[in-house]
Amino acid sequence: EDKVVQSPLSLVVHEGDTVTLNCSYEVTNFRSLLWYKQEKKAPTFLFMLTSSGIEKKSGRLSSILDKKELFSILNITATQTGDSAVYLCAVEPSGTYKYIFGTGTRLKVLA
Amino acid sequence: DTAVSQTPKYLVTQMGNDKSIKCEQNLGHDTMYWYKQDSKKFLKIMFSYNNKELIINETVPNRFSPKSPDKAHLNLHINSLELGDSAVYFCASSQGVSGPYEQYFGPGTRLTVT
Numbered sequence: 496e497d498k499v500v501q502s503p504l505s506l507v508v509h510e511g512d513t514v515t516l517n518c519s520y521e522v523t524n525f526r527s528l529l530w531y532k533q534e535k536k537a538p539t540f541l542f543m544l545t546s547s548g549i550e551k552k553s554g555r556l557s558s559i560l561d562k563k564e565l566f567s568i569l570n571i572t573a574t575q576t577g578d579s580a581v582y583l584c585a586v587e588p589s590g591t592y593k594y595i596f597g598t599g600t601r602l603k604v605l606a
Numbered sequence: 607d608t609a610v611s612q613t614p615k616y617l618v619t620q621m622g623n624d625k626s627i628k629c630e631q632n633l634g635h636d637t638m639y640w641y642k643q644d645s646k647k648f649l650k651i652m653f654s655y656n657n658k659e660l661i662i663n664e665t666v667p668n669r670f671s672p673k674s675p676d677k678a679h680l681n682l683h684i685n686s687l688e689l690g691d692s693a694v695y696f697c698a699s700s701q702g703v704s705g706p707y708e709q710y711f712g713p714g715t716r717l718t719v720t
Contacts, residue, residue: 529709536713581647594651
């Protein structure tokens with residue numbers, strides 16, 4: 496059965512810290528992986544990683560994909576209180592037309 | 607301006623009732639989805655339509671029936687509501703299925719069944 500596991504489940508840090516969120520997966524024929532940030536409402540898209548795009552960066556956020564070891568990490572440097580959210584990882588097995596979501600990592604950044 | 611919109615945002619109803627949630631996207635996307643998010647924030651896909659055609663139908667009770675009148679709209683009707691149906695329901699859309707493409711989510715509908 497396809498599955499996506501995120502760790503840690505929750506994390507509390509102080510402003511300025513760097514955090515690393517993990518997403519490991521077991522799927523049949525990996526196609527793509529998405530990272531989302533969810534605050535109070537809808538998940539908002541952060542990155543897409545595929546075989547042809549294994550590293551992405553936007554400001555203080557960056558992500559890499561390790562297709563051999565079947566995981567991805569999301570790094571956030573110089574964290575701010577506005578980074579407090581649930582971070583979701585989702586993986587698409589090829590040919591299924593759907594994403595399987597992990598349970599998320601709840602990040603709280605203290606001032 | 608809203609890319610993916612849902613109505614209503616909140617829905618409180620009693621067990622046994624029938625209710626509908628509506629979703630519209632103005633992104634020109636071909637594919638739309640319904641997800642259910644439980645209290646632990648776990649998002650699970652329920653249905654997906656591509657150009658008005660049902661392409662994903664997960665193991666969902668047949669009390670749930672999606673309808674896509676056109677590719678910009680996807681509605682969800684729920685019959686005989688049960689306590690376990692309480693959750694946040696998200697609509698999403700993507701450019702298509704041949705991508706891969708990221709999905710854009712609506713604001714969610716919080717359904718509470720009492």
